Amino acid sequence: MSVNKDIFEPDRSFNYDLQTENRTFIEWHEADRVPDKLVDTHCAFCGVQCGMYLKVADGHVIGVEPRDYPHNLGSLCPKGVVAYQQVEHPDRLRYPMMRRNGRSSPLERVSWDEALDHVTSRWRAIQAEHGNDAVAVYSGSSMTNEKCYLAGKFARVGLRTRHVDYNGRLCMSSSAAAYAAAFGIDRAPLPMPDIELSDCIVVDGTNVAECFPIVMQWIWRARDRGARLIVIDPRETPIARTADIWLAVRPGYDIAIVNAMLRHVIHTGRTDDAYIAERTAGWDAVREAVEPYTPEMAERVAGIPAERLLAAAELYARAKAPLILHGKGIEHSTHGVDNCQALINLALARGMVGKPGAGTMMLTGQGNGQGGREVGQKAAQLPGYRHIDVPEDREYIAGVWGIPEAELPGEGAAATEMVHLMASGEIKSCMIMCSNLMVSLPDNAVVQRALEQLEPLVVIDFFMSQTAELADVVLPGTVWCEDEGTTTNLEGRVIRIKSAAAPPGEARTDWEIMCAIADRMGRGAFFPFRTAREIFDELRVASKGGHADYYGITWEKIDAQQGVFWPCPTLDHPGTPRLFTERFAHPDGRARMRPIAHQPPAEEPSEDYPFRLTSGRVVYHYLSGNQTRRIGFLFEQAPEPWVEIHPRAAEPLGIHDQDRVRVRTPRGSMELKALVVPTVRPDTIFIPFHYSHEQSVNQLTNPAVEPGVKIPEYKVCAAAVERLDVAPATGGAAVENLTAENRPAMFPYTVGETKAAAKPQRSAS
Amino acid sequence: MITGTMFIDPSRCIGCRACEAACRECDTHKGESMIMVDFIDRRESVATQPTLCMHCEDPVAPCAQVCPAQAILITPEGIVQQADPSRCIACRNCVYACPFGVPKFDVEERLMKKCNLCYDRTVQGLQPWCSQACPTDALWFGTFEQFKDKRTGRPIDVTGFGTQDVQTRNYFVLPERVDKLDVLALLREVGAPAEATAVREEAWVL
Numbered sequence: 001m002s003v004n005k006d007i008f009e010p011d012r013s014f015n016y017d018l019q020t021e022n023r024t025f026i027e028w029h030e031a032d033r034v035p036d037k038l039v040d041t042h043c044a045f046c047g048v049q050c051g052m053y054l055k056v057a058d059g060h061v062i063g064v065e066p067r068d069y070p071h072n073l074g075s076l077c078p079k080g081v082v083a084y085q086q087v088e089h090p091d092r093l094r095y096p097m098m099r100r101n102g103r104s105s106p107l108e109r110v111s112w113d114e115a116l117d118h119v120t121s122r123w124r125a126i127q128a129e130h131g132n133d134a135v136a137v138y139s140g141s142s143m144t145n146e147k148c149y150l151a152g153k154f155a156r157v158g159l160r161t162r163h164v165d166y167n168g169r170l171c172m173s174s175s176a177a178a179y180a181a182a183f184g185i186d187r188a189p190l191p192m193p194d195i196e197l198s199d200c201i202v203v204d205g206t207n208v209a210e211c212f213p214i215v216m217q218w219i220w221r222a223r224d225r226g227a228r229l230i231v232i233d234p235r236e237t238p239i240a241r242t243a244d245i246w247l248a249v250r251p252g253y254d255i256a257i258v259n260a261m262l263r264h265v266i267h268t269g270r271t272d273d274a275y276i277a278e279r280t281a282g283w284d285a286v287r288e289a290v291e292p293y294t295p296e297m298a299e300r301v302a303g304i305p306a307e308r309l310l311a312a313a314e315l316y317a318r319a320k321a322p323l324i325l326h327g328k329g330i331e332h333s334t335h336g337v338d339n340c341q342a343l344i345n346l347a348l349a350r351g352m353v354g355k356p357g358a359g360t361m362m363l364t365g366q367g368n369g370q371g372g373r374e375v376g377q378k379a380a381q382l383p384g385y386r387h388i389d390v391p392e393d394r395e396y397i398a399g400v401w402g403i404p405e406a407e408l409p410g411e412g413a414a415a416t417e418m419v420h421l422m423a424s425g426e427i428k429s430c431m432i433m434c435s436n437l438m439v440s441l442p443d444n445a446v447v448q449r450a451l452e453q454l455e456p457l458v459v460i461d462f463f464m465s466q467t468a469e470l471a472d473v474v475l476p477g478t479v480w481c482e483d484e485g486t487t488t489n490l491e492g493r494v495i496r497i498k499s500a501a502a503p504p505g506e507a508r509t510d511w512e513i514m515c516a517i518a519d520r521m522g523r524g525a526f527f528p529f530r531t532a533r534e535i536f537d538e539l540r541v542a543s544k545g546g547h548a549d550y551y552g553i554t555w556e557k558i559d560a561q562q563g564v565f566w567p568c569p570t571l572d573h574p575g576t577p578r579l580f581t582e583r584f585a586h587p588d589g590r591a592r593m594r595p596i597a598h599q600p601p602a603e604e605p606s607e608d609y610p611f612r613l614t615s616g617r618v619v620y621h622y623l624s625g626n627q628t629r630r631i632g633f634l635f636e637q638a639p640e641p642w643v644e645i646h647p648r649a650a651e652p653l654g655i656h657d658q659d660r661v662r663v664r665t666p667r668g669s670m671e672l673k674a675l676v677v678p679t680v681r682p683d684t685i686f687i688p689f690h691y692s693h694e695q696s697v698n699q700l701t702n703p704a705v706e707p708g709v710k711i712p713e714y715k716v717c718a719a720a721v722e723r724l725d726v727a728p729a730t731g732g733a734a735v736e737n738l739t740a741e742n743r744p745a746m747f748p749y750t751v752g753e754t755k756a757a758a759k760p761q762r763s764a765s
Numbered sequence: 766m767i768t769g770t771m772f773i774d775p776s777r778c779i780g781c782r783a784c785e786a787a788c789r790e791c792d793t794h795k796g797e798s799m800i801m802v803d804f805i806d807r808r809e810s811v812a813t814q815p816t817l818c819m820h821c822e823d824p825v826a827p828c829a830q831v832c833p834a835q836a837i838l839i840t841p842e843g844i845v846q847q848a849d850p851s852r853c854i855a856c857r858n859c860v861y862a863c864p865f866g867v868p869k870f871d872v873e874e875r876l877m878k879k880c881n882l883c884y885d886r887t888v889q890g891l892q893p894w895c896s897q898a899c900p901t902d903a904l905w906f907g908t909f910e911q912f913k914d915k916r917t918g919r920p921i922d923v924t925g926f927g928t929q930d931v932q933t934r935n936y937f938v939l940p941e942r943v944d945k946l947d948v949l950a951l952l953r954e955v956g957a958p959a960e961a962t963a964v965r966e967e968a969w970v971l
Contacts, residue, residue, distance in 0.1 A: 063790055064790060066892075066897045074897050074898075075897065076783060076787070076898045077783045077900050078781050078782050078786040080898075081783055081786035209779035209781070210779065210781070213781050213900035214900045216777070216900055216901040217900060220901060223917070224915065224916050236810070236811060237811065238778075238780060238811050239779070241811055242777075245948075268955065307948070307952060308948070310952060310957055311948045311951050314951055314952075314954075314955045619781040619782075620782075633785075633789070657808065676808070677807060677808060677809075679810065
């Protein structure tokens, strides 16, 4: 939600513009420029990847025009409308910078040669002394498939290190593992227009209205045809506001609700027994496991009235094509994979996965969150969703890359584990691209200590981020529309990103930077790329025969048929918009069900920390806000974080609307404005996460991770709220459910340990 | 000839202000938005509503009627235009006359400004920028017949102000009269125990 701006406010600004870090406004210039061409491309600001035209005049991006594309139909959210304003933003990084005399010296402008020579000479020295794995690559997903693919190859071939992972670890790893384990393929099974065909939509753990505004029109189309809407969320979000039933779940307890819904389906005889018998495995154990989840039990655990739950369960049970949409609310959890699996169990029991407009659909958050997680920049993964522990996968990729299989490194640390390796000195240097760890990782005091250990810390970015501020070398990269390439949106639709402008100053595309570094590391022979197209063609070959098979996708085909859905194994294959219509991707064609028991979050409220703190998004900002906080229109709407607290909770604390308050957790404290509203559970507080430095909610969040996929539990931790004139209490403890005994095992893994969760079974076909 | 008109459905508005951002992209008033999104009452709800010119038809354009300089012109399609810069005398009569509070007065330019339904776009068969961008179709552009064919909700083009009714070219969309889910009936149908079907007077959250 935005700030409440009254139109009678005297200083309400109707004229917004670009906003630089020090908040000076710049006038609109030459507003009447006429474009000399329109570039058909896509927005960069979330997994939906809306089609848009960029208006270009004399090589400058000057505006945006609607583009009628199959999944957004010309619509754009506010981020999409103003996305073009980053291109010529005055804060863009235009030349390489380096601290010439160590940590305490300032970042100063240097030439590319000096910067890269410094980096590569340090890396050679580090690797000679401490081994290849002492240098790591921390990548990101908000960039083209070509760059994501090259990041994995750059680490494993260019630097010969095992440590490469990416920020999708913090985003999609729960649902990815759950879908891979249940269905054999990690992809949303449906295209977005299918949502219209559903007659009962369950939204669990995602504020669709603010995180995926464009999806709303498909939900409303379904509702116009009579579909019911059930929202499970601790806050009354804009999508919960008009839902038929809103279940204000206690954060972290969704499983109790989902299992109780499944129990109701069973007890009222609405399971699809033929489907279960023919197409699934593991049903009996699931049926038994959900039996204790009565509506009353769910009421006790999840904190919602049993009647409401029963009504929701009945709507779901009687629907002909119920569809479940789920997002980070359930996935940012120490049992995130189980949360997803519980939903999958429910959909499979009703026989819905594989039917048009029905089943389950994960909502991938990040720009290229789908493509970024299948082209091989994940710790245990090789391109095409291959697994690094499987001998034939290693053999194939080593062949494509032209290296002996033995030279291909093994599995490395997950993003959340890398930080600990940096702190302990095992990783001596890291290159970070497309990521802002200081804002995005939980408990960021620990992250800062880890990054300060590195020598050198190399960051590629196009704006100065809080992470880049800590770097020894900062290399200027490009924004999305300064390069060619492809991305894969949340439907699995591979689309084309086209160049609309040249990079500013000396900035270079991330892939050019990687190729240049690889060359200086003596590995240039493996990185002969002159265009992004050449990288894509290698990716096509590398993914061939894998689950995420891009081999049949060409740039021409993407243009001709408005995106191509993978898997697309041959050049004459049209792509696969709907998955699992006849069989699942496991060798026996069956989907896997697994009994899921309710588990508490890692940390729960105590007397000292009586609230549950949950974090989330606002519609105006994207990820760490490093881009959107610089665009005046977006910044104006949500210039600082706030804490949402229920009036019933605020009153005894003496907190009034708009007061500045202190929020404390066992890890830290921060001061921010209170928004006292009844749209959040009284036992829960909410803070948006897009802000940096002392405004970052990740000073407070719990770094506890899911045992398998190592996704952090951003969505619930124990917290206290107090007025500023109250002296901050020291000490105190929350209820800890993760103890020394059951804490997840961390890197290193034995070979095969992560395979079951992350690796889809090879399909028989 | 522009046959479409705007349908404004506040129940679908998510307060994202894509319409405001999009309105600023219009070449005729680049950088300025002629549409406003406001919270109804953030202390109670997240509900929001967009406000834009309703293009009054009967009485026709109160803003134009009170204009002493005849600066506000109306197209044959009934679209009430922003003040003509060569005629506007900056008297602000229109600002006070508008029942919906739409016209804005630009002090520096000494000119009234308001939505003209993206005349440059709509005259070419395109949608206005705001409804084109709107991710939820809370702003929806088309004919009455198309609306009835595709959408639920009751389109209303008459707004009452005291004893004065104003009929507008644009429509507000109100919720259907009988679309609310009857939870109790549903519970009775599934044979929930009697005590469960009694209305519990407790909060929505436990």
